[in-house]
Amino acid sequence: MSAASGAFGVRVVDALLARRPAERVVAAVRRPDRAAHLAARGIGVRLGDYDAPDTLRTAFEGADRLLLISSPELDPERRVSQHRAAVEAARTAGVGAVVYTSFLGADTETDGAAAAHHATEDVLRAGGLPHTLLRHPFYSEAFLNPGLKAAVAAGELVDRTGARGINTASRDDLAEAAARVLTEDQHLGRAYDFTGTLWTYPQLAEALGRVTGTTVVHRARDDRSPGAQGWLEDQVRAGALERQTGDLAHVLGRPPAGLDQAVASVLRGPVA
Numbered sequence: 664m665s666a667a668s669g670a671f672g673v674r675v676v677d678a679l680l681a682r683r684p685a686e687r688v689v690a691a692v693r694r695p696d697r698a699a700h701l702a703a704r705g706i707g708v709r710l711g712d713y714d715a716p717d718t719l720r721t722a723f724e725g726a727d728r729l730l731l732i733s734s735p736e737l738d739p740e741r742r743v744s745q746h747r748a749a750v751e752a753a754r755t756a757g758v759g760a761v762v763y764t765s766f767l768g769a770d771t772e773t774d775g776a777a778a779a780h781h782a783t784e785d786v787l788r789a790g791g792l793p794h795t796l797l798r799h800p801f802y803s804e805a806f807l808n809p810g811l812k813a814a815v816a817a818g819e820l821v822d823r824t825g826a827r828g829i830n831t832a833s834r835d836d837l838a839e840a841a842a843r844v845l846t847e848d849q850h851l852g853r854a855y856d857f858t859g860t861l862w863t864y865p866q867l868a869e870a871l872g873r874v875t876g877t878t879v880v881h882r883a884r885d886d887r888s889p890g891a892q893g894w895l896e897d898q899v900r901a902g903a904l905e906r907q908t909g910d911l912a913h914v915l916g917r918p919p920a921g922l923d924q925a926v927a928s929v930l931r932g933p934v935a
Contacts, residue, residue, distance in 0.1 A: 664730035667708075668701065683846060691719070713746075720752040726756065727760070730845055758792065763784070769798055796853070798856045801904065828862065833859065835920070867926070
């Protein structure tokens, strides 16, 4: 798997090691010297840099299946170039199949957050390698994070989402789904549109209250948050995160984590 030392990659490693022996898992990372924690678990660690295609070919040698975790590069053109190099390296190395972490909507959207993923899906189709597409929603952690402790302390959760639905999924659920796709045969050739359980900020306020035993009131605000948070709120207000499918539950063989479970995980128990 590529980008194995990132926040998502290490979770996939955990999920894979629950299903396969360590000697059958290989992690391709940009800085092997910073991946001692992976090597200590008995898995193979190889140099695999998206900007150095030769290292990718070596890193992918002998792989039956490759999890191609999308590059964190923000520039779409450079990101697609990196992904194209990785797909070509996989073909040259004789990889049997590629599993790619795409983005929800990449099948139809050609700009914005989905642009590079749409182009990469085209690269995979043109490349001829058997592949599976895992179209991720936004991570739950983009909204459900330790900052919620401040809302509990204040007894008030304030947002600007218009009480519209949010279909995020946790990294842990998405990582388990990736591990299942990598180790099960029935997913080859499929494209999955993953969504978690739909939730709203008023429901989040109620969940915070249930988990902590503290009353948390929801209040809408008019002013836009700065930066990326404001952009995310705009997406929610426009209804862009309300799509729902059963694909994640199907691959997991169980429902994705619910809101109370996610909140409890974030807060790590009751907050005084």
